Amino acid sequence: MIVVMFTAYEPERHGVPDDAITARRAQLRDADEIAHVMSARDGFHHTDHLTRATHLFDRLPVVVVAQAHAMIIGWSGAQIIAGRHPGPDGWYVAGLEVSPAWHRHGTALKLLAAVADGVARLDPGATLFSICNATNQASLDLHLRAGFRQLERGPQFVGVTFEGGRGVLLAHPPFPTW
Numbered sequence: 513m514i515v516v517m518f519t520a521y522e523p524e525r526h527g528v529p530d531d532a533i534t535a536r537r538a539q540l541r542d543a544d545e546i547a548h549v550m551s552a553r554d555g556f557h558h559t560d561h562l563t564r565a566t567h568l569f570d571r572l573p574v575v576v577v578a579q580a581h582a583m584i585i586g587w588s589g590a591q592i593i594a595g596r597h598p599g600p601d602g603w604y605v606a607g608l609e610v611s612p613a614w615h616r617h618g619t620a621l622k623l624l625a626a627v628a629d630g631v632a633r634l635d636p637g638a639t640l641f642s643i644c645n646a647t648n649q650a651s652l653d654l655h656l657r658a659g660f661r662q663l664e665r666g667p668q669f670v671g672v673t674f675e676g677g678r679g680v681l682l683a684h685p686p687f688p689t690w
């Protein structure tokens with residue numbers, strides 16, 4: 513069984529954006545294909561992920577998918593987290609996975625834009641936060657490309673601890689004024 517945590521960091525390589533890839537709000541009927549994206553990343557059978565994929569729609573006010581040629585190739589979402597310090601209360605990016613076969617075609621950038629748009633529709637003017645493992649450099653570069661700014665590094669944010677010991681708190685505009 514293959515369990516891959518983070519994508520290899522390859523800053524010397526650049527992707528080729530694919531116009532066939534679009535991001536949209538997800539629907540419950542997408543859960544099965546979202547489970548396939550999850551299993552493409554970690555090697556577990558997709559039925560192992562089906563319950564989690566289905567529950568996303570109960571847990572997350574914003575769920576988005578990316579698709580190419582009618583096939584779902586990535587997903588993300590956003591949730592409100594409050595009262596779990598350290599870390600500000602507010603909207604946080606959830607998930608964010610792209611099927612490995614589709615990496616470096618601009619899919620994650622489209623997913624993050626769709627998440628930000630979904631949050632802005634529900635809560636105009638709200639900041640969108642995200643947390644990343646400090647060793648996940650591919651995701652950190654991605655967030656900066658998507659307009660996020662690094663706010664802080666630390667051992668724990670909103671109840672999440674990090675393999676390797678440190679995480680990064682990021683924010684998407686409108687940035688907090690504190």
Ligand SMILES: CC(C)(COP(=O)(O)OP(=O)(O)OC[C@H]1O[C@@H](n2cnc3c(N)ncnc32)[C@H](O)[C@@H]1OP(=O)(O)O)[C@@H](O)C(=O)NCCC(=O)NCCS
Pocket residue numbers: 517518519520521522523525526527528553607608609610611614615616617618619620621622643644645648649650651653654655657
């Ligand atoms: C991180 C991840 C979501 C990126 O998805 P993606 O669709 O390949 O990303 P994009 O094609 O939109 O990349 C946009 C930019 O992000 C940066 N980036 C993305 N992947 C990168 C990598 N492996 N190495 C270096 N930079 C990377 C680059 O700046 C890239 O632009 P470029 O290709 O023009 O150089 C994907 O690798 C993945 O699913 N990883 C496993 C799950 C994960 O770590 N999620 C993040 C949780 S915080």
